[in-house]
Amino acid sequence: MIGWTLRRLTQSFLVVLLMTLVVFVGLNAIGNPMDILVGEDLNQAERLQAIAHLGLDKPLWEQYLIFLKGAVHGNLGQSFVYHEDAMRLILQRLPATFELAFCALFLAVVIGVPLGMFAGTYPDHPLSRMMMAASIVGFSLPAFWVALMMIMLFSIKLGWLPASGRGETRELFGVQWSWLTLDGLQHLLLPALNLALFKISLVLRLTRAGVREVLPQEFVKFARAKGLSPMRVMCMHVMRNTMIPVVTVLAMELGSTIAYAVVTESIFSWPGAGKLILDSINMLDRPVVVAYLMVVVVIFVVLNLIVDGLYYLLDPRVRVEGSR
């Protein structure tokens, strides 16, 4: 166990280190932020002073080392645009993104699991066939276009739900949340549903496959023979055994949900980290872009590590393979 943990930790550390190099060098190779940030009216001396102030006059490798040293201390530089700590900016916006991503996963489970269980129990029912066809469309639909259509239908035509912003928020643990107020929940529903569409299809298919695999097994027949109600058999015996792959896949999907929130946030004007990064890319605000990419990379690596760790603990086959 210790050997496995150490090796995985080293691997993860190397991945993060490699990504810092790729992100930093890549972003510095092309595009001069000075052209955008500094007005035409500056003279040459003032220009040079501004460059020196931002540390852009040093050679690239030295900039990278300074960046690395800062990164270890959680300092990824000052935003060129907001004149604030880039890391702080991201962390301020991250709760809104997390809120959106978790709500999307919640919706995916709440909608996808019951539908998947139905489709798995009655595979030939017309409703099940419809669900499977709909899930193919769910995989094909460009999410951003669906978002626009949702806004058009539910916000503009019907006027049921608001289309932008977080609505009223309430503080919990020093952070503002939308899901604690009714108005906030209304604002949350459309973007979360949009972000969840792909996951709903995924969960539906996984659950359906799982149910079809578990249903013919002996312990289900035995539970039925004991005279348990069909509801109890489904909830206690079938569902438990189908949820393992669903939970692992969703844990891994959390990272990509956070990444895809960029699209959803920009459409629904959700003030999360994704909207910030898009604005920052367009304004060539390098430190914020770098800070965002690094934060998401770290989230991703940590998630993978957790999922792998759980697998290691739960599945003995992985241990045998890992020791080779």
Added chain:
Amino acid sequence: MNAASKPVPSHVGLQAQSPWRRVVLEFISSPTAVVGLLVLVLIMLVAVLAPWIVVQNPYDLMQLNVLDARLAPGSANMDSGYTYWLGTDGQGRDLVSAILYGLRISLWVGIGSALIAAVIGTLVGLVSAYVGGWLDALLMRLVDLLLSFPVILMALMILAWLGKGVGNVMLTLILLEWAYYARTARGQALTESRREYVDAARGQGIGPWRIVVGHILPNCLPPLIVIGALQIARAITLEATLSFLGLGVPVTEPSLGLLIANGFQYMLSNEYWISLFPGLALLITIVAINLVGDRLRDVLNPRLLR
């Protein structure tokens, strides 16, 4: 299994036919896939022939009339009386023309990048499998790294670095896609290289390069074709998404994604058609490709065959 009782050709008969004939026969036995293929062919035809079909060149600012901007579907052109069947966008572009030209860009970017990525990825996969050793380990770690992050994140990273443009979007897609082909080609090549016919070829004194290209590669193709079909759909979606976010193609040459983005600002004033119709075109294209790809996967899947 009793072969005589089945209407389909028996296994013996299958082997006698050429494999591609069998693939075609099995493909057309699914009506949905055939419909998908027909729609796809139609879409590609109108996209290629767009300059001869449309009434105006949507990229030629001289042909656009601002007075015709944001007309509802079915409105008539001020000058020539031509009907805008799907309306016009904020710059007075006829949406039919804009969608056909947008399709051209979307298909070009999607198919072009998928093909180039397929060639590069397959080559890397074959070399990796054949050479082995540290090169194999290095290349496959790189593939793992690329595939372990979500595509949209990597695309943002690369486009933040490269900047806008049709060429840059294609380059981004290629950089992201080759890894899928490389992993599949390597896995397939490793399985194939253990088969008897490779030993036989080696025994005949055929050189390693000719064995890889002439013997192993053709047997690796089926899964790569399936991946290619599905990757084209993914590439088109990703291009549309990136263009929608303002990171993809330039505003002077709107692809479908950018047309949808342009329509977004007018949607709040109930001018829905500018976003709706390009989106429908995009959706139909992607569903058609996915239908064809799904059927190809069923037909070409070697696990279902053997």
